[in-house]
Amino acid sequence: MTQLLAISRRELAAYFRTPVGWVVIALYLALSSVVFAFLVLAPAEPASLRPFFGLSGWLLMFIAPAVSMRLISDEIRTGTIESLMTAPVSDWLIMIGKYGAAVAFLAIMLLPTLAYPATLEALANPDFGPVLAGYLGLALAGMLYLSIGALFSALTASQTLAFLGTLFTLLLVRLTTTEAIAQRAPEPLSSALFAISIDQRLSGFARGVISTGDVAFFACVSIWLVVLSVIALQSRRWR
Amino acid sequence: MIEVEHIEKRFGAFWAVRGATFRVDRGEAVGLLGPNGAGKTTTIRMITGFLPPDAGHVRIDGKDILNDSLAARACIGYLPESTPLYPEMTVQGLLQHRARLFRIPRRERRAAVDRAIEQCWLTEMRRRRVGHLSKGYRQRVGLAAAILHDPPALILDEPTNGLDPTQITEMRRLMRELAQDRAVIVSSHILSEVEKTCDRIIVIARGAIRANSTIETFGGGACPRCILEAKIDDQTAASAFGDALRALPGVSNVDLESLADWRRFVLTPDVDAPPIAERVGKVVLQHDVVVRELRQEAPSLESAFLELIARADIEDQA
Numbered sequence: 131m132t133q134l135l136a137i138s139r140r141e142l143a144a145y146f147r148t149p150v151g152w153v154v155i156a157l158y159l160a161l162s163s164v165v166f167a168f169l170v171l172a173p174a175e176p177a178s179l180r181p182f183f184g185l186s187g188w189l190l191m192f193i194a195p196a197v198s199m200r201l202i203s204d205e206i207r208t209g210t211i212e213s214l215m216t217a218p219v220s221d222w223l224i225m226i227g228k229y230g231a232a233v234a235f236l237a238i239m240l241l242p243t244l245a246y247p248a249t250l251e252a253l254a255n256p257d258f259g260p261v262l263a264g265y266l267g268l269a270l271a272g273m274l275y276l277s278i279g280a281l282f283s284a285l286t287a288s289q290t291l292a293f294l295g296t297l298f299t300l301l302l303v304r305l306t307t308t309e310a311i312a313q314r315a316p317e318p319l320s321s322a323l324f325a326i327s328i329d330q331r332l333s334g335f336a337r338g339v340i341s342t343g344d345v346a347f348f349a350c351v352s353i354w355l356v357v358l359s360v361i362a363l364q365s366r367r368w369r
Numbered sequence: 370m371i372e373v374e375h376i377e378k379r380f381g382a383f384w385a386v387r388g389a390t391f392r393v394d395r396g397e398a399v400g401l402l403g404p405n406g407a408g409k410t411t412t413i414r415m416i417t418g419f420l421p422p423d424a425g426h427v428r429i430d431g432k433d434i435l436n437d438s439l440a441a442r443a444c445i446g447y448l449p450e451s452t453p454l455y456p457e458m459t460v461q462g463l464l465q466h467r468a469r470l471f472r473i474p475r476r477e478r479r480a481a482v483d484r485a486i487e488q489c490w491l492t493e494m495r496r497r498r499v500g501h502l503s504k505g506y507r508q509r510v511g512l513a514a515a516i517l518h519d520p521p522a523l524i525l526d527e528p529t530n531g532l533d534p535t536q537i538t539e540m541r542r543l544m545r546e547l548a549q550d551r552a553v554i555v556s557s558h559i560l561s562e563v564e565k566t567c568d569r570i571i572v573i574a575r576g577a578i579r580a581n582s583t584i585e586t587f588g589g590g591a592c593p594r595c596i597l598e599a600k601i602d603d604q605t606a607a608s609a610f611g612d613a614l615r616a617l618p619g620v621s622n623v624d625l626e627s628l629a630d631w632r633r634f635v636l637t638p639d640v641d642a643p644p645i646a647e648r649v650g651k652v653v654l655q656h657d658v659v660v661r662e663l664r665q666e667a668p669s670l671e672s673a674f675l676e677l678i679a680r681a682d683i684e685d686q687a
Contacts, residue, residue, distance in 0.1 A: 132469050132472060133469060133470055133472065135469070136466055136469035136470055137470075139466075140455065140458070140466050143457075143458075144455070144457055147457035147458075148457060208453050209449065209451060209453030210453040210454065210455060211453075212414075212419055212447075212449045212453060213447070213449060213453060213454075213514070214470075215418075215419055216417040216418055216419050216442055216445065216447050216449075217442065217467070217470040217471060218439040218440070218442040218443040218470070218471060218472070219439075219470055220439065367419065367420060367421055
């Protein structure tokens, strides 16, 4: 446990000791506050955070690759991977510790946005069910995006490649599984596209519906991708 | 302490290391010497568990680096080549992080960090960020991180790279100190480095071990060369004198060089020949030449090393 926490702590601190972490948080808060101010607090609109969750779902597709790209790539590029992988720490702990730090960073980034439901509560009487479900959806989507990023980061020494690989994969998955495209695809591809549609599942959370299937989907895919990342990290020893 | 048995590593068709076998005991400092690309770093990476060998075994303090990897790795202090460190951390923060990775108990952590900082002369730098330190100080931080958990085996890859002469002297002193109760492997391509810090040399070239001996016996205990500087104006007389030297038993070759008014004869003895200086003296008396210098020169570590490398190249091409 000490080792896991040591890895997570160093990784999380590194986000805040370099400008990257601060810039990502600042940009996200700036964009989300614009949406909150102009779309959520708009007159005659219902007291709902759906526009904020909708935008955040898309913003995370760009933020998560920026957060995850350095996880392993940076260690490979600078050579610190050699010190890390020759310490008495298993590859599982290395990957889980680093992935945990990236998830913690996203959580810290989302924390100030709790001011939005608080503001809404002061001005109107929002239903907190969809708000809680919306945050859960964001957190689960963020974890899924970060696990894709962790896999790409374990595969290359280039942070740029890790970023682009993650971003294009996310765009590909999200675009090809939109209703417009999935409907036009022949069966059984159409059903498969609907089944892996992140949009569909996130819209359920935004409506306040927490489905076990959706939670299990995000959790299982994230876990599998982290397992693949560990295998990718282990494979570095054999290359 | 460090046992390496027939380890092999291949990258595609390229043999990086072929059948390396050696052992290093506690209290011994061994220099792993070889030209760039010889296989030193690959050997070290296999010993430290960073790369698994394709064949063979590595055991650290009796623990197999593959089958009991975490326990074996806990016994190793490793300073990788070019000393990779996290630049955003402070010296103290980085050492505390390493102490946690090596599971040093919380109550002993502070003392271990303080001891490593003191041993590596980093007291004044403990709160500085690693990225703001000079190369020499970064090297010391890398060494402090390697000795932090008091490992019985210490592996240092090019430890004096980029250090200034004062730092090199300090580093050598520290390495000798550390080797007193540890098994130490120092990888280097600098001969004088190994000569001054190690008890034994292992020469690796083209992936194979070419020599494994103490500094004193390195080079096979070859007979010293004999160098004679004599005043012989006449070319014919000089040639005749050279022929007389060549005819001496135990002399395999005589090279003649002209130095203004003097001529230098360099006599290379046969392998295992007895010292030839006495017999050279007799020839000098017989030819009645004026001599200003007659000395024996032991083959330098460098010449023995170069000979080994050249032989390795020839064998490999064959």
